[in-house]
Amino acid sequence: MGEIRSIVILTGAGVSAESGIDTFRDGGGLWEQHRVEDVATPEAFARDPDLVQRFxxxxxxxxxxxxxxxxxxxxxxxxAQWTGELLIVTQNVDDLHERAGARRLIHMHGEHLKAWCTACDARSSWLGPLGDRPACPACGVAGLLRPDVVWFGEMPYRMEDIYRALNRADLFVSIGTSGAVYPAAGFVREARASGAATLELNMEPSQGTHWFDAARHGPASALVPAWVAEMLEE
Structure with missing residues (x-):
């Protein structure tokens, strides 16, 4: 591996699983006893907004x-310590990366702790419920806030920024992802095409393991600290 100046890291549900946050894939397509198509699509929200907001x-x-x-x-x-370029792209909608202290971060699938106003397009920090149809903090219109989460069938956020970083990367690392959900599942090929070295850290081989130069399998809480220690020693 040549000199590494720029790193892009993709994180998925396997990074947060050990904090007790489940992914719908654990239940064979069920997410807390709900089918994904009933709670995580624009059509579901149009059909039964009360169910989606409660969920x-x-x-x-x-x-x-x-x-x-x-x-x-x-x-x-x-x-905090890497002096080169770094971007963490997470598919996770929790705030655990931020609470740990990460700053160079993109939430490509949105954030649970934000609300999106479909009246004025503002996004606001939001910790409480949305099911009681509160007013938007920005425009004051009530009843038109929805979770600021990218549902199936919607375009992930900041894709131009992500692809720009992938095209500049010397190293792409995928951590805790199934390799099944696009466009994120295609990031390894994008990085490889630009000459980046690629590494998978995952509990088990993902659907895209064969695209990586190297793979290490086991719990993220063990693999990631060991890999970070190696990088910072370099």
Whole structure:
């Protein structure tokens, strides 16, 4: 591996799993006993907004009871100490990377702890429920706030920034992702095409393991601190 100046890290549900945050894939397509298509699509929200808001109100409350784990802490340490370029792109909608201290971060699938006003397009920090149809803090219109989460069928956030970083990267690392959800599952090929070295850290081989130059398998709370220690020693 040549000199590494620029790193892009993709994190997925496997990074937060050890903090007690489940992914719908754990239940064979069920997410807290709900089918994804019933709670995580624009069509579901149009069909039954009360159900969708209740579901996200529960998850928003639950996330605030969780704590970052050793993987989040290690990535925050890398962010603080790595003197080159670094971007953490997370598919996770929790705030555990931020609470651990990470700053060079993009939430490509949005954030549970934000609300999006479909009247004025403002995004506001939001810790409480949305099911009671509160007013938007920015424009004052009531009843048009929704979770600021990218649902299936919607475009992830800041894709131009992400691809720009992938095209500049010397190293791409995928941590705790299934390799099944696009466009994130294609990031390894984008990085490889630009000459980056690629590494997978995952509990088990992902659907895209064969695209990586190297892979290490085991819990994120063990693999990530060990890898970060190696990088900072270099």
């Amino acid at each position: 996200y109100d529960m998850r928003r409350a639950a996330i605030q009871t969780k704590q970052p784990n050793a993987a989040h802490d290690a990535l925050a340490r890398l962010d």
